[in-house]
Amino acid sequence: MPRQREVSTERLRERVEEMSGEKLFACYQCGMCSAACPLTEEMDRLPSQVIRALQLGDPTVIESNAMWVCASCFACEVRCPKGVDLAKLMEALRQIRLRRSLDWISLDELPRERIRELPQIALVASLRKKAG
Ligand code: SF4
Ligand code: SF4
Incomplete structure (x- = not known):
């Protein structure tokens, strides 16, 4: 964090x-x-x-x-x-x-395997909400 x-x-x-x-x-x-x-x-x-x-x-x-x-x-x-x-x-x-x-999540910290499993729309929506 x-x-x-x-x-x-x-x-x-x-x-x-x-x-x-x-x-x-x-x-x-x-x-x-x-x-x-x-x-x-x-x-x-x-x-x-x-x-x-x-x-x-x-x-x-x-x-x-x-x-x-x-x-x-x-x-x-x-x-x-x-x-x-x-x-x-x-x-x-x-x-x-x-x-x-102060972002809540950082893309750099997300494991690649985890990113691969996520639906693209979830990733985009989450980043809009949780990252500056
Ligand atoms: S419902 Fe409204 S008044 Fe009751 S605790 Fe929540 S914000 Fe406060
Ligand atoms: S809008 Fe209120 S009820 Fe809905 S998730 Fe947020 S805090 Fe909970």
Whole structure:
């Protein structure tokens, strides 16, 4: 995994709100988003934990894999009583990483055998999402 650059707490909160258009403190931690998300088994933090970390200004949230696993399916937004769009928050977090040249995957690190097995469209879509 690429080396992390330190992210200031306040700046991270501001940037995420600015880029997503969402209000972090609208969330009151009911957990409905995590209950609705079909991909939590693959995430190291639940969607509700991602937003809580952002509220607290925890810079380690930028290292989470949740934003890369998120498929922007909007199941969380549909269930959220506060209308928080977590897909937009996840996208903002991805963009923050990519703009710091912190890719999630590097082609150089993928074994050739693994690349050969992947459908081309999966590779292209994944690279668009996960690499700067
Ligand atoms: S469903 Fe909405 S209010 Fe509840 S924890 Fe998730 S983001 Fe927060
Ligand atoms: S948009 Fe992302 S976080 Fe929300 S339910 Fe879908 S996969 Fe989970």
